[in-house]
Amino acid sequence: TNTYKLRYTTAEILTKKTISEQLGIRGEWASTIVILYGPEGGQGEAVFDICANIVDISHIDDTIRRHGNSSSEVAISFRYEHQPRFLTLRTDSGDTLQVMVTTSRLAGRVWELPNSVFLVGLDYVQSIEGKERGVKFRYEHDARVTTADVTLLSAKPCVLEGFDEVERYNPKTGVTRFIKRFPGILPEVRRDLLSTCQVYRDMKESSPSFDDTSWRSFTGNPLSLDELDIHEGHAWYRAEINLTKGEIETLTPRLRIDHADDFVGIYVNGSYITTLAPLGNGIDTNEEDCKGSSERILRSLRAGRNVLTFLIEIWGHGAFETPTGGLLNSRISLPALSPRGLKGLHGKVILGDNLRLSKWKVRARLSGEISTLNNDSRRLEPRSESGTKKATKVHLSRGEVIWCTATFSNTDLPGRKEYHAPFVLRIKGKNARGTVFLNNHPQPIGRWISDDAWLHRGTWANPTREMWSYANPDDVPIPIRSLDEKINTLRIALIDCSGSQVSEPTEVSESKRSERAIEIELALNNDDLAVGNDGKTVRAPHAAVRGEGRASVVDVKVDEKTQEMKVVF
Missing domain, CATH: 2.60.120.260 (Galactose-binding domain-like)
Known part of the structure; x- marks a missing residue:
């Protein structure tokens, strides 16, 4: 702004925003917000040049400290805490600067809502248009947590319906704090949803x-x-x-x-x-x-x-x-x-x-793909030893091409209103590859390679099935928006890729035969990356609780003599 200049900082800078509101006889109350962030527990510093006389400096606690008393600059040091901290500067020109200091994690959870409201702490927030009083929004938050700390920054005091207030609105900083309690229970996807699986051979072309x-x-x-x-x-x-x-x-x-x-x-x-x-x-x-x-x-x-x-x-x-x-x-x-x-x-x-x-x-194309396009299943032959298979394991002979067709109901999945729970088709096995189709769509939703060993056969290179992807290579994400309202059908083309020295399943022991089984199941998507207790990055289930909230403005009175705001609860 014309009044405040950020000369130097060791922090990352997320954004600069402005909130403003007409507050009766006091006129327009405006505040410029600067968000600084860094790793939790770390320390940072910043220097602001001031082009007017400072009339007020306020902050919540000693995690933000001012150094020196210069009238032309404000030098601060701070610590990145699990809750956002605020420093408020006001000058005689009427300009207000709000400095939010937060962690890298929470910086990605700052949501701007209509009517100059900022909500910090929830994993995902989306405002809902409507004629209702206040700002209505949908939210999602990690289903594994039991309590979420939520900070509200607003020009006027607000209440969050469905959230418990733990710190009242501060007229100087514009901050109100809430908590939201969750069950902390991950939704489950039944492992037996694909237990009824029809198997067909598709290799007459050979x-x-x-x-x-x-x-x-x-x-x-x-x-x-x-x-x-x-x-x-x-x-x-x-x-x-x-x-x-x-x-x-x-x-x-x-x-x-x-x-x-x-x-x-x-x-x-x-x-x-x-x-x-x-x-x-x-x-x-x-x-x-x-x-x-x-x-x-x-x-x-x-x-x-x-x-x-x-x-x-x-x-x-x-x-x-x-x-x-x-x-x-x-x-x-x-x-x-x-x-x-x-x-x-x-x-x-x-x-x-x-x-x-x-x-x-x-x-x-494979015959199974053509039969889907033409709605003609005569091209495929049911595998005599399988027919309707009451298991999620299938065995492939050397070079065999098969189709596994399985159906599941939307009612057997975690409720979409209660949870955002992306799920995957998880396929495990060796010496095989697969292509997955959903609900007779001609384009596949994903492809699968069982392991790197057979990929090295025939090339000088060193290919890997995980190249350019951090996701689990055994998981094929199911696009939720492509699901039908009632019954959905997965069609999986599986192709054995055994080498010339691999024996037929009938020629090996039962234990070896079991090792060559292809396992198929539906599961929660494990595409979230988290840091484990040993400091290593691990995959974690991605599931979020869904809900709705409303930020409603409460009354504010302004003292005619002092021009101070007083909140009426």
């Missing part, structure tokens, strides 16, 4: 007998998905090669693909070989991380027509590739960000030493 006459076909080398106008999600490639018995006996067991991206599952005559994550690099089944793949390919070939199928999934855009050339005057080849970033398969695909695949065909 069978040589599958009818692919409607698929897009092309000759020569496979075209990338980008060239085929497929830019997201899943896609199937199919190709053929005719072999004699003699050719199979002399065949070098090896499959090479120039470029592949992002995830590639390989099937030969319906038999699953492996899943790789080349991320734009080439595939060579003789590489160490493909160990066992070449032998599986050889065992799956037969005399006559052979069908090789590739299940692709695009996970993102912008891919690293290893150029086919090398550095100048060198055989060294360095990975680089591809200017094309093409997805799917492209370049030469060679079986053995020099055999090329032919009759390439491609189709976008």
Whole structure:
């Protein structure tokens, strides 16, 4: 302002605001608010230059101290406490400066309401328009706490309906303090909500007998998905090669693909070989991380027509590739960000030493996605050993693609009026990935990768499923606004990504089979970050109690002689 200048401070500065109000014969009462904050328990200091005569300095306690008696400046030191502290300066020009000192945590909980009212302390506040007396608002606060300290800063004294007043309105500082008591109980999401889960297989495309006459076909080398106008999600490639018995006996067991991206599952005559994550690099089944793949390919070939199928999934855009050339005057080849970033398969695909695949065909989406779009479930086959499964555990065979369909009711979830309780679909397992759809919408609400181990198969890089995200990678957030009023349906596509050396579930012990189970449940969202007792950052459930309040102005009388405000309660 023209009267006050902040020359120096060690604190962070949140904002500068002004509150004002017409107060009868006293005219307009105005106050400029400056909010300084820092870590709780820490100390700070500030110096204000004053361009008028100070007539009054007031503060609540000794957590704010003034140093010196200069008439042209006010130097203060302070401590950041769990409740906001205030220093009020008034000059003979009539200007008032309110300095609020608070913690970093509370600085993010300062809410400006209509009619020059500031509320500090609640996690979330939103004013509600209406004709009612006072300022009505909705609020949310951490469901884990039992008591919230609330500070109200206003030009006129106010009461907060539904809150207990613990410190009356101070006419000099404009501060009133309240507390709000909560149950301190987290809402619960029943773990058995998805216990009735229907399971379907979705991998007919890998069978040589599958009818692919409607698929897009092309000759020569496979075209990338980008060239085929497929830019997201899943896609199937199919190709053929005719072999004699003699050719199979002399065949070098090896499959090479120039470029592949992002995830590639390989099937030969319906038999699953492996899943790789080349991320734009080439595939060579003789590489160490493909160990066992070449032998599986050889065992799956037969005399006559052979069908090789590739299940692709695009996970993102912008891919690293290893150029086919090398550095100048060198055989060294360095990975680089591809200017094309093409997805799917492209370049030469060679079986053995020099055999090329032919009759390439491609189709976008899994059959389960197409059946949803067309409202036709005949494309899927119920898994005979499951049918209606009364458990949230499913087992995947090597390379198996399944759909889990489960429904839940809104009445089984925490009440939206009482709680803001974001929840997630939590999926746990190994050697798998998944895509989650809600209520037959064509776009997924999230995708899941089980672990980092299989991501390292097929690439020189060191990918991680937690890259660029602090949230739990096993959690897929459920968008509350997309929920139907009554019944909701989750459809989860799960794909096994086992390597070529992993045995079938039927070939392993029951304990190993249990380790490979995929667990599915609904749970509270644990995306809040908090500092644990050991000083480390931990995830905590995000749930808030919801409610409504009203800040109502009470009467103020001004003494005609002294011009002092007196509150009438």
